[in-house]
Amino acid sequence: MTLAPNATSPISHIVTTSVETNQPGRSAWKAVTTPFRAVSRPLSITLSVLVWGAVIGGWFALTYSGAVKEMFLPRPESVLSTTISMALDGSLWEHVLASVQVVLIGFVISSIVAVPLGLTMGTYRIVQAALDPLVNFIRYLPVTSFVPLFILWIGIGIEQRVAVIIFGIFFQQLVMIADSARSVQRDLVNAAYTLGTKRGDTVFHIVFPATLPNVLDVLRVTMGWAWTYLVVAELVAARSGLGYISLKAMRGFQVDVIFMAIAMIGILGLCTDQLFRGIRRLVAPWTN
Amino acid sequence: MDALTLATKPKSSDIAIDNVVLRYGKGDNAVLALDGISFHVVPNEFCVIVGPSGCGKSSLLYLVAGLEERTGGMISVGGKPVTEPGPDRGMVFQAYTLFPWLTVAQNVEYGPKRKGMSAAERRAIVEHFLHEVGLAKFANHYPSQLSGGMKQRVAIARALANDPQVLLMDEPFGALDSQTRHSMQKLLLRIWDHSKKTVLFVTHDIDEAILLADRVLVMSGRPGQIKKEIRVSLPRPRSMDLVMEPNFIAMKREILDLLKNDEDEEH
Numbered sequence: 001m002t003l004a005p006n007a008t009s010p011i012s013h014i015v016t017t018s019v020e021t022n023q024p025g026r027s028a029w030k031a032v033t034t035p036f037r038a039v040s041r042p043l044s045i046t047l048s049v050l051v052w053g054a055v056i057g058g059w060f061a062l063t064y065s066g067a068v069k070e071m072f073l074p075r076p077e078s079v080l081s082t083t084i085s086m087a088l089d090g091s092l093w094e095h096v097l098a099s100v101q102v103v104l105i106g107f108v109i110s111s112i113v114a115v116p117l118g119l120t121m122g123t124y125r126i127v128q129a130a131l132d133p134l135v136n137f138i139r140y141l142p143v144t145s146f147v148p149l150f151i152l153w154i155g156i157g158i159e160q161r162v163a164v165i166i167f168g169i170f171f172q173q174l175v176m177i178a179d180s181a182r183s184v185q186r187d188l189v190n191a192a193y194t195l196g197t198k199r200g201d202t203v204f205h206i207v208f209p210a211t212l213p214n215v216l217d218v219l220r221v222t223m224g225w226a227w228t229y230l231v232v233a234e235l236v237a238a239r240s241g242l243g244y245i246s247l248k249a250m251r252g253f254q255v256d257v258i259f260m261a262i263a264m265i266g267i268l269g270l271c272t273d274q275l276f277r278g279i280r281r282l283v284a285p286w287t288n
Numbered sequence: 289m290d291a292l293t294l295a296t297k298p299k300s301s302d303i304a305i306d307n308v309v310l311r312y313g314k315g316d317n318a319v320l321a322l323d324g325i326s327f328h329v330v331p332n333e334f335c336v337i338v339g340p341s342g343c344g345k346s347s348l349l350y351l352v353a354g355l356e357e358r359t360g361g362m363i364s365v366g367g368k369p370v371t372e373p374g375p376d377r378g379m380v381f382q383a384y385t386l387f388p389w390l391t392v393a394q395n396v397e398y399g400p401k402r403k404g405m406s407a408a409e410r411r412a413i414v415e416h417f418l419h420e421v422g423l424a425k426f427a428n429h430y431p432s433q434l435s436g437g438m439k440q441r442v443a444i445a446r447a448l449a450n451d452p453q454v455l456l457m458d459e460p461f462g463a464l465d466s467q468t469r470h471s472m473q474k475l476l477l478r479i480w481d482h483s484k485k486t487v488l489f490v491t492h493d494i495d496e497a498i499l500l501a502d503r504v505l506v507m508s509g510r511p512g513q514i515k516k517e518i519r520v521s522l523p524r525p526r527s528m529d530l531v532m533e534p535n536f537i538a539m540k541r542e543i544l545d546l547l548k549n550d551e552d553e554e555h
Contacts, residue, residue, distance in 0.1 A: 197402060
């Protein structure tokens with residue numbers, strides 16, 4: 001006989017299934033292969049650690065076996081030691097700070113305009129009719145093709161990199177935010193009217209709070225894109241930043257520095273992602 | 289007089305609907321949804337419109353609320369012609385329309401807040417109406433944490449907290465299971481008895497119509513017209529047991545026949 005399911009057990013649902021079928025091995029397999037079924041926290045942590053381990057293990061195997069020359073793929077520990085030495089002499093932080101600064105300025109300027117304009121666009125058909133064709137045209141233009149133009153117009157200062165980021169994410173933000181405003185349930189707005197909400201207050205009182213969780217998701221996703229455009233901008237014209245040191249390292253065959261720069265961007269991305277999730281939990285507690 | 293006595297003191301108006309026409313679309317594609325609807329709901333009356341789905345009964349309610357524009361005719365509430373939505377006409381919708389970003393208490397105080405009432409006045413109103421619908425303990429819950437029946441109870445409290453002159457209800461219990469629906473009907477009758485608001489209630493459930501109404505208006509579809517008016521003189525307070533009484537069954541049969549004829553004519 002199997003024991004009664006223990007609710008505090010990390011694999012409680014697996015135990016529950018085994019009570020039903022009396023076949024622990026097969027039912028555990030059935031549980032994890034059931035679509036959309038939740039997986040216990042220890043299991044999911046174990047899996048993510050295993051996948052990371054496999055990637056880094058593969059890295060070790062490729063470099064130590066000599067399958068790939070160190071000129072193209074540095075050994076893990078040389079990336080780590082480069083990171084430590086650049087962190088200690090302060091040059092790493094200088095470049096990280098330069099990149100973070102550009103991303104933040106570009107992202108904030110873009111978002112401050114895109115959120116209210118997107119909500120207005122999604123709420124008022126007349127604004128949508130006016131802007132939609134233009135926005136949809138611009139949004140398909142590759143940002144990279146504008147980099148030379150921006151250099152010509154604004155030079156190679158920080159303004160140029162900020163402009164690339166704004167151009168890269170603003171129109172995408174606008175379209176996605178307008179979409180979520182448009183999908184606000186009509187009867188929610190109707191209910192607000194019957195409770196005394198004035199037409200002019202609809203965006204602020206109803207559309208904005210109703211779309212807030214979506215808007216925060218849009219910001220989180222476009223923050224990731226901002227990092228992509230940052231590197232594009234820094235590769236072309238910059239005197240500092242993670243993209244800039246990658247380019248400089250390539251010229252000197254310092255592959256370990258390129259790897260370090262990539263890893264730093266990944267880590268910074270992970271941090272901002274978690275930050276946005278935290279903000280969402282804080283300002284939109286009803287979705288928790 | 290403080291806010292609570294103001295909010296709980298009966299305040300209700302009549303609804304006058306005169307030759308109302310609603311047409312969708314233009315030219316050959318035009319659909320006549322409502323064709324010459326006329327009736328009058330007196331203050332404090334509980335009036336129920338029953339009809340087949342698609343007969344335009346919900347549209348009629350949206351017209352009274354001012355959420356849709358009529359093609360012709362006249363609608364006035366308390367002698368004032370309806371031109372746009374306003375807080376004098378509270379509405380409970382079939383879909384769940386609580387604001388998900390506000391707690392139960394914040395949802396109920398939404399209307400009073402728009403009116404500029406003070407926090408103390410609002411608190412008294414919220415307390416009163418949450419107590420009235422039996423959800424005082426859930427004041428700080430979010431709508432997503434409530435069952436369907438509880439959501440509609442909050443929606444009723446929210447509409448009444450705004451002290452409207454009439455209460456419009458668009459199949460508010462349509463999505464609920466029959467058990468919950470019965471308890472909601474009982475609750476609504478009790479609240480109506482306290483508040484004495486004029487109620488215009490739309491449903492396709494004939495039992496519900498007879499159980500709640502002072503008067504049932506039977507509608508036919510395409511184009512929507514009032515087919516018959518049936519006065520329900522069953523004594524109040526009413527209970528679910530009424531559905532077995534002979535005169536209840538007689539009324540139900542009459543309404544069923546009216547709706548059935550309508551179906552036959554269509555085929």
